[in-house]
Amino acid sequence: MYLASLSWSKAAKIGSGSGGEIVAVLPMGSLEEHGPVGPLGTDHIIPHEIAERIEKRIPDRALILPTLPYGVTPALAGFPGSVDIGYEALCAVLKGCVDAVLRCGVKRFLFLNGHGGNTAGIDTAALYLYHKGGQAAEIDWWVLCGQLRQEWLCGHGGGVETAVAMAIKPDWVHMEDLFESQVIHMSPRLKNTHIHNVEFEGASVKMMRDAADSIPSGDAGYGDSPSRASAALGADILNAVTDYTVKFIEEFSKIDLSAGRKQRNNG
Template identity: 30%
Template sequence: MSVRRPYMYSDLTWPEIRDAIERQPVVILPVGTVEQHGHHLPLDTDNFLIGSVTEEVGRRAPDDALVMPVVPYGFNWHHIDFPGTIGIDVANLINYLGDITRSLAYHGFERILLVSGHGSNTALLDLVARKTVIETGALCASFMYLNIVRGEVNEIVESPISHACEWETSLYLHFDRDRVQMDSAVRDYNIPESQFFRRAVNSPVAMMEWWSSFSDTGVVGDASLATLEKGSDIFDVTIDRFVELVREFRRREKRPRRDHHRPPFFGPEDEGAQR
């Protein structure tokens, strides 16, 4: 028998959603992707991890969060040389996500949090969040869930954080070790770096080349160092910080905009009318 989850958007009836609007929780929209993650992780890695993390956030903070189903596809055409990857056009994805946030705002939700489970979705989610604020008046923010704990995770792992790496593999082990093929986990890190071009998120210049041009396995990092214990530590710090963010966002004041333009002037007739 399944357990009812009042913090999961799709588990509720429409009258229950109407009641939830009155308490104004933060609506969390996780966005993942279906793509290759090396020889050792399934294609569902981004969806599974972001879905598991956001559901736990809802469970820990049911009064503050309402978690939507994972949007399972994203922008990842640079991975398309690896069989199984499913890519979505940028404009299609932005419009699709915008339809979701506009629907939420129409119902009356005032705080929407877009959470990227895939690095290349992050910039697109930022655009969607900005458009949502402008078009609906709701507060809408976005982030990549790793970024709020990157410092802490760097202290847990022994190798650089990237893709299908020690970080992602360890976190997957925490949730479901039986689906990780650790005997196929490898170290693969062959990206040329320089003063201006680095794999790190703080690279002065951003460029995404075809993934197959620098990785034979699909991995960038050292997945062989992953352990369940590291994954559990990563899980703990991630959930704690995520819950902290949600509660802060829910308390954040929604301040009115101020239009500093003078009254519109459309021509001589309007000028005379104003006088």
């Protein structure tokens, strides 16, 4: 069910059902550049779509919160159209969502995330919920799909993300603007292997800078080219990620939230 569809008096009764418990699901992402062809909304339209599919499959098990379209993305803010709300703002919003569902009697929360920059804020809100007697789970859909299938490993604004965006909003992907990305390495011996990572003598070191200064095209540029995107590929990934997430929510709804805490108190 959708939280936004309920009256406050119905919301007050969500957590009072019998059987397995309800899991609150917050689809969240970012509004930020996604390479030459990807829409700025890529990171939030994808979790939004997955959440809608979850609602259709298990409406009595999942409580879907409105999608949060903004996130933490300071390194991409130099690209036009990108919005960075910062860590503190994200934490404030996430804690507000957690408090709201707790007041409805819901103690299980799934952060369904589309953007890596949000992770620190999600971790903070997840522990905040834990210390109030609840339990959170975090699914980064783009990490999950790379674990489900090796060939679905993806980079920012690359073929996988573009394909999934294409499956959801074909008119929002601008293939006519495609050009090959060029990486500006730190030095001949410090090669960027991802937006913020350089390789030195076989190991990876993180070196933060504005993404526009390392990859002016804004896409990952490390083998996951947006040119390999297709709506069919995106549809397969969406189906697989949704199937996994539905099964996870069903299991999450059954666990005993007091189990680990009892052990800790006894030990």
